[in-house]
Amino acid sequence: xxxxxxxxxxxxxxxxxxxxxxxxxxxxxxxxxxxxxxxxxxxxxxxxxxxxxxxxxxxxxxxxxxxxxxxxxxxxxxxxxxxxxxxxxxxxxxxxxxxxxxxxxxxxxxxxxxxxxxxxxxxxxxxxxxxxxxxxxxxxxxxxxxxxxxxxxxxxxxxxxxxxxxxxxxxxxxxxxxxxxxxxxxxxxxxxxxxxxxxxxxxxxxxxxxxxxxxxxxxxxxxxxxxxxxxxxxxxxxxxxxxxxxxxxxxxxxxxxxxxxxxxxxxxxxxxxxxxxxxxxxxxxxxxxxxxxxxxxxxxxxxxxxxxxxxx
Numbered sequence: 001x002x003x004x005x006x007x008x009x010x011x012x013x014x015x016x017x018x019x020x021x022x023x024x025x026x027x028x029x030x031x032x033x034x035x036x037x038x039x040x041x042x043x044x045x046x047x048x049x050x051x052x053x054x055x056x057x058x059x060x061x062x063x064x065x066x067x068x069x070x071x072x073x074x075x076x077x078x079x080x081x082x083x084x085x086x087x088x089x090x091x092x093x094x095x096x097x098x099x100x101x102x103x104x105x106x107x108x109x110x111x112x113x114x115x116x117x118x119x120x121x122x123x124x125x126x127x128x129x130x131x132x133x134x135x136x137x138x139x140x141x142x143x144x145x146x147x148x149x150x151x152x153x154x155x156x157x158x159x160x161x162x163x164x165x166x167x168x169x170x171x172x173x174x175x176x177x178x179x180x181x182x183x184x185x186x187x188x189x190x191x192x193x194x195x196x197x198x199x200x201x202x203x204x205x206x207x208x209x210x211x212x213x214x215x216x217x218x219x220x221x222x223x224x225x226x227x228x229x230x231x232x233x234x235x236x237x238x239x240x241x242x243x244x245x246x247x248x249x250x251x252x253x254x255x256x257x258x259x260x261x262x263x264x265x266x267x268x269x270x271x272x273x274x275x276x277x278x279x280x281x282x283x284x285x286x287x288x289x290x291x292x293x294x295x296x297x298x299x300x301x302x303x304x305x306x307x308x309x310x311x312x
Contacts (some may be wrong), residue, residue: 003026026228037064039094039295040106041150045069045302049105058085063106063123069301074308079130083112088113090144094155095235096177097255101126104304107133107155109142114129116141122180125308138173138182152234153177156208158187170197172208182238188229188240203232204243204258211255212246226252228264235281244277257296265296 040048045283051062060083066073083089097104104125111118117137123130140159148157157172170192173184187210191197200213210229226246233239246252248268256265256272263283264275272294274283 006016025284040058041155042050042094042206042295042297042299043095043097043104043150044304045300046074046104048093048104048107048306050093056085056162061091065104065125065305067305070303073219074108074305076106076123077129078134078217079108081121092142092144092146092148094148094150094157094175096150096153096280097153098153098177099229100178107175107177109137111141111144114141114162117259120182128260130204133180135181140169140171140173140182140184142173143200146166149201149203149208151203151206151208156185158197158200158210160197168193168195174200185235186237188242189237191229199229200254200258202255204228207231208234209243211256212252214253228255246275247271247280248275248282256294267294 037049037051040050042048045067047066047068049064049066051064052059053062054060061074061079063077063079064073092109094107094109095105099132108121108130110122112187114150116139120133120135120137121130122133137157139162141162142157142159146158148155150156154175155175157173159171159172161167161169170187171204172187174185175181176183186192187197187301191199191210198212198214199210202209202211204211208231212226212228228243229240229245230243231240246255246264246266248266253267253269256267258264259274262276262278264277266273266275272285272287274285275281276283
């Protein structure tokens with residue numbers, strides 16, 4: 001088991017950083033993994049990526065499952081719900097493993113012109129195809145620049161009530177991979193009504209967390225935006241606790257992950273930095289890339305995909 005940071009900035013190549021040791025380059029020329037790819041999530045050594053490209057005047061998305069340890073990646077089939085240039089779309093994704101069926105699932109949430117509920121499709125590796133969910137989609141809007149996390153068999157996203165529906169309410173939208181159902185969880189009371197909550201969900205040493213995230217170019221607003229919140233007991237709202245604040249100065253874009261020795265890995269000014277909360281010391285490992293290119297996770301080598309054919 002290794003703790004890895006993946007940088008997708010260089011076209012046709014990917015890079016694993018076995019943090020904090022040296023950069024190890026992987027040859028990814030056989031599949032479209034480049035600077036406009038984003039990692040949705042990982043499970044059992046399998047990475048799920050979205051590859052965004054422009055088709056005429058509209059962005060479209062390809063999906064790839066990639067197992068670096070066996071040097072294999074497969075295209076997923078094109079989803080049934082097609083995007084067109086006459087509408088505005090906001091997409092969110094989640095990826096996880098369902099142990100009850102021994103299956104890997106990718107859920108795609110598509111908001112059309114900002115309306116709710118969204119269109120929801122799910123790909124399963126066992127079926128090799130997409131299908132629409134019969135269950136109702138979330139009644140809240142997931143910000144398309146925030147990432148999801150998968151833990152306890154559930155995908156989590158930070159979301160907000162739709163525009164024009166009264167007071168702002170921030171919630172965590174959850175999707176149970178096994179039961180294929182949406183629900184919601186509360187955020188800390190002090191964050192519930194914040195209009196510009198520049199945060200996203202994360203995992204802090206096995207616990208659900210909320211961390212700073214600036215999906216836009218302007219500076220984060222309010223001191224709460226620099227705090228790490230942890231849910232000490234899963235699904236218990238009273239257990240939300242502000243663990244510590246992050247002080248790395250102006251320009252914080254995203255919290256990437258946490259190391260076992262207590263460091264916080266953040267992105268600032270296109271650089272990966274390590275922040276030590278107790279001493280407030282900042283270490284620069286001299287790794288640069290776009291904010292969206294970094295993905296930090298515990299990685300386990302596996303044989304998943306070994307006998308799976310390309311879905312294209």
